[in-house]
Amino acid sequence: MKKWFLALILLLSAGYILTQGKSFTLDVPNETNPLLKGESVSITLNKNQIFQGDLLLVNKHYPVREQGVKSDVVTLAQHEELVRGYGLLDPSIQSSKSVMEPFLAMMDAAAQDGVNQFLINSGYRDAKRQNELYLEMGQEYALPAGYSEHNLGLSLDIGSAQEEMSRAPEGRWLQKHAWSHGFILRYPKDKSAVTGIQYEPWHFRYVGLPHSVIMKEKNLTLEEYLEYLKEHPTLSATVEGVEYQIQYYRVSGNMTIQVPAHQQVELSGNNSDGVIVTVRV
Structure with missing residues (x-):
């Protein structure tokens, strides 16, 4: 028992975490740019990518x-291959195909x-x-057009056929597991002061791996995570044996950076002043 406890302490001190059976490590490397390993290619970042x-x-x-x-x-109802493991409250509901792919994997796991x-x-x-909804429900229950995540195509309001999401098995399952599929509970109960939105147990947002895992482990909202990246612009994370390198760049004009030549590279702006480069090693 003592040996097991000592091993656990050593793992935790090394940044190794077990959450719901998933393994995760997070490091803040001393290197100025961990993306520059092996053969690289140049890409140009510009303000539009923000x-x-x-x-x-x-x-x-x-x-x-x-x-x-x-x-x-x-329109999801028009794509039979995208409707599996869930129902649609309205046949006109739309979403991004690239968001629905990990969502379907999440439904299969559930x-x-x-x-x-x-x-x-x-x-x-x-x-x-969005404007119709805002006029119908008012500012306490809806956001004006252009200021709602639903206008991006990255968010889903998910319900249960059994009961209200905060009590339903579906809601409890998502709160435990959504992060491992790239989704976050966007408006948590204890973060209203940060998000400016009251607790919404049904509103899930896709941010992708490893970002959802880091946010879960550090108990960060998207607002807080983007600030965290500015404070720690170079991160290395491993999720279930897959290594990711993350680099934040403040972008004020065209700038050229180096990224690995033969790795999966994803770019995302923060909608403010910078671009996050995520490399799956």
Whole structure:
């Protein structure tokens, strides 16, 4: 027992964490740019990229830019391959195809745990629909057009066919496991002062791996995580044996950076002043 406890202490001190059976490590390297390992290629970052990607912050201070809206938004009911493991409250509901791929994997995982009464209540909303909702519900319950995450195509309002999400098995399962599939509970109960939005147990936002895992482990909202990246612009994370390198760049004009030549590289702006480069090693 003492040996096991000592081993656990050593793992934790090394940054190794076990959460819901998932392994995760996070390091803040001393290197100025850990992306420069092996053969590299040049890419150019520009101010337009600040307003595109899966990590965009949208709230009352940072509106959606036209280039930030996902280009692959579809009407889900018209794509049978995208409707599996959940129901649609309305056949007109839309979402991004690239968001639905990890969402379906998440639904499959939930079904394996016997949780399978999910409903999608809302997804992507265009400016017209958002404005209608704002006029119908008022500012206490809706945001004006251009200031809602639903205008991006990255968020889903998820319900349960059984009961209210805060009590339903579906809601409890998502709060425990959504992060491991790249999704976050966007408006947690204890973070209203940070997000400016009351607790919404149904509103989940796609940010991708490893960002969702880091946010979960550090108990950070998207607002807090983007500030964390500015304070720690170089991060290295390992999730389930997959290594990721993260680098934040403040972008004020065109700038050239080096990235690995044969690795998966994703770019996302923060909708404010910078671009996050994520490399899957």
